[in-house]
Amino acid sequence: MKAIAIIPGTKQVNLVERPEPKISAPDEIKLRVLRVGICGTDREEVAGGRADAPPGQKELVIGHEMFGQVVEVGSAVRSARAGDFGCFTVRRGCGHCSFCLADRSDLCSSGDYTERGIRRRDGYETEFVLDQEKYFVPVPPELVPLGVLAEPMSVSQKAIDEALRVQEARLGIGDSGSGNAWARGKVALVAGLGPIGLLGAIALALRGAKVLGLDVVDKESLRPKLLGQFGGTYVDGRETQPSALANYFEQIDLIFEATGVARVEFNLLAALGLNGVYVLTGIPGGDRPLQLDGAALMRQLVLRNQAMIGSVNAARKHFEAGIADLAQAQKKWGDAVNQLITHVVPYASFADVLEQHPENEIKAVIEWDKPH
Numbered sequence: 001m002k003a004i005a006i007i008p009g010t011k012q013v014n015l016v017e018r019p020e021p022k023i024s025a026p027d028e029i030k031l032r033v034l035r036v037g038i039c040g041t042d043r044e045e046v047a048g049g050r051a052d053a054p055p056g057q058k059e060l061v062i063g064h065e066m067f068g069q070v071v072e073v074g075s076a077v078r079s080a081r082a083g084d085f086g087c088f089t090v091r092r093g094c095g096h097c098s099f100c101l102a103d104r105s106d107l108c109s110s111g112d113y114t115e116r117g118i119r120r121r122d123g124y125e126t127e128f129v130l131d132q133e134k135y136f137v138p139v140p141p142e143l144v145p146l147g148v149l150a151e152p153m154s155v156s157q158k159a160i161d162e163a164l165r166v167q168e169a170r171l172g173i174g175d176s177g178s179g180n181a182w183a184r185g186k187v188a189l190v191a192g193l194g195p196i197g198l199l200g201a202i203a204l205a206l207r208g209a210k211v212l213g214l215d216v217v218d219k220e221s222l223r224p225k226l227l228g229q230f231g232g233t234y235v236d237g238r239e240t241q242p243s244a245l246a247n248y249f250e251q252i253d254l255i256f257e258a259t260g261v262a263r264v265e266f267n268l269l270a271a272l273g274l275n276g277v278y279v280l281t282g283i284p285g286g287d288r289p290l291q292l293d294g295a296a297l298m299r300q301l302v303l304r305n306q307a308m309i310g311s312v313n314a315a316r317k318h319f320e321a322g323i324a325d326l327a328q329a330q331k332k333w334g335d336a337v338n339q340l341i342t343h344v345v346p347y348a349s350f351a352d353v354l355e356q357h358p359e360n361e362i363k364a365v366i367e368w369d370k371p372h
Contacts, residue, residue, distance in 0.1 A: 003126035004350050004366075005059040008051040013354065015347070016059065021130035026076035030130045031088070033368040035148040035344070037065030038353050039195070040260070041118060044285075046354050052120045063125030064090045064117040067139065067147035069371055077133045085139045085371070087150045088124070088131045091115050091313050106158065106313035115313075125347070127368055137319040145338055146326050148365050149199065153322030154314035155281060156200035156256075161318060162309050163254060163279040164207075170307075171275070184208030189245065189252050190232070191215075191268055192259035193223040195363045196281055198230075198340060200256045202329050203322075205231045212249065214242065222339065222360055229336040230329075237264075245271035258282050266292055269300065277307045341365060 001020045006013045023030055045051040045062055053060040070084040080086060093100030094112035105113050117123020139147045167173070167182040188209040190201045201211050211232035217223055224234035240248060242264060251273035257265055260282030272278050300306065314322075329337045343364035345352050353364040 001127040002347065003061045003122075004063065004347065004354075005061045005125075006045055006051060007058055008045070008053050008060055009048055011046065011048050013046045013062075013350075015350070018061065018126060020128050023072055023074050023130065025132075026074040027133045028074040028130055029070060029077055029080055029133055029136050030072040030128060031066075031068030031086070032071050032128055032372070033066060033068045033124055033126060034371060035067050035365045035367050036063040036124050037148045037152060037195075038364045038366065039065060039152065042354060043357070045118070051118060054120050054122060060117070061122035061124075061126055062117045063123040063366075064115065065148060065151040065365075066124035066129070067150065068124075068129065069369075071128070074133075079133055079138060080136055083372070085141060085144055085147060087137050087139060087147065087319070088116070088129065089135045089137065089154075089314075089316055089319055090117070090151060092121060092135075104315050106315050106318075125350075125366065125368075135316075137316060137323065139323055140327065143323065143326055143330065144371055145341075146330065149195070149326060149340065149363065150319055150323055151314075152195045152363070153199045153203075153326060154318040155311075156196055156203055156258075157318040157322040157325070158314040159256065159279045159281050159309075159311035160200060160203050160207075161321070162311055163256075163277045163307075166307055166309065167254075167275075167277050180207050183254075186210070186253035187212065187250055187273075188254040188256060189214060189235075189249075189268070189271060190256045190258065191242070191264065192257065192282060193217070193227060194258060195340060197256070197258035198223065198226060198362065199322075200258060200281075201227055201232050202230055202333075202337070203325050204254075204256065206325055206328055206332075209254070212245075212252070214245075222342070223362065226336055226339055226362075229333055242267040243270040246273070252276060255279070256281070260284055266297070269297060269306075272300075272304070272306055275305045277309065279309045279311055281311055283312075 093105030094110045097110040099107040114121040191214045193215040213227040216237045255278040257280045262284040
C-alpha cells in the first residue's frame, strides 16, 4: 500500500510503499483511510522540524488527523463492524505514569508517550491503518463530510473543557461536572480563526457563550463570515489591538487562544476580565526574545483572580464530545460547518497542501479514498 513518509530532520517527503497491515489480535480494528487533515505540525515536520521515526526506522509515516471506514475487526471487537465510520486517537500512553494509567495520555507526566504520525509511531497518511479498539472513536454516517475534523475539534474540546471545569469548580456554579453551566451568557474571546479557533468558537457558541473572534483578515473573507454564521462577532486585530479590547467590549470572561504568536498571547492578557480564565492552544515558533512588564502581568493575574491554562492533545472523551458537537453544529448551521474544509486534494498531490499554504485555507485535507 502507499503512504506519505518523511525522513525526520530533513525536507525529504515521499510517496512510499508499505506492507498492508493485517489483524493479528482479537481487539484490533482495520480502517480504510478516507481523509487526513493537514495542520501546522504536518508542515513543520515536512520542513525538517520536530518529528521522530519509530525505533529502528529511518522514515516516519506522517498524518494524525484521520477519518476512515472499518474494513475488518478482530473477534473481540464490539464497538465497530465492517462498514462503520470512525477515527483513531493520536497519543499512546507511556503505560506507567498515573495519568496514562487513568487513560489520560494527553497529560502524560513521564514524557515516554508516543504519537501517531509525530513521535516514534507511524501515522495515518496511508491507505490502511490498524490499531486497538480502545483507540477507535465511532463517527455516525451523517457526519461523514465532517469526520476528518474530529481530531482538531478534540483539541478545542479539551482546552474548553479544562477552562470551564476550573471556573465551575472555583465558583461553585452547576453540578454537572461539565463546566457548561458557567459558560452560558459569558463573553468568550477566540483569538486566531484557523480551524482550532473556529471549532472552538462553535463549541463555545453551543454552550451559550457570547463569542468574539479576533484575527487579522478582511471582514469579508471566509473566516469572519463563518464566525458570523456561528453567531460570533468579528474583531479585526489590525484595527483593535488586543490590549485595547477591554476598552471596547464588556467583561471578557474567557479567552481561547489559537494564534501561536507569543507577542499576541501575552498582549491578550490585558483584555481578560475579573475572575477570568485564559486557555492557550497555540505553540509559538522561533526563539526571539520578548520584552514584557512581568511585574504588571503578575499583579493582574493575582489581583484580578485570573487563571491561565495550557492545553495540548486530547483524551478519548474529548473526541467523543467533539463529534457530538459537530453533529449539533451540523443541525444548527448546516452548510456553514462544511465550509471549514476548504481544500481537498488526492494523495498523489500531497505537495499542494503539505509544502505550501493555499490561499484562503481553513482546513486542507488529503483524500485517500471515498466511502464504500
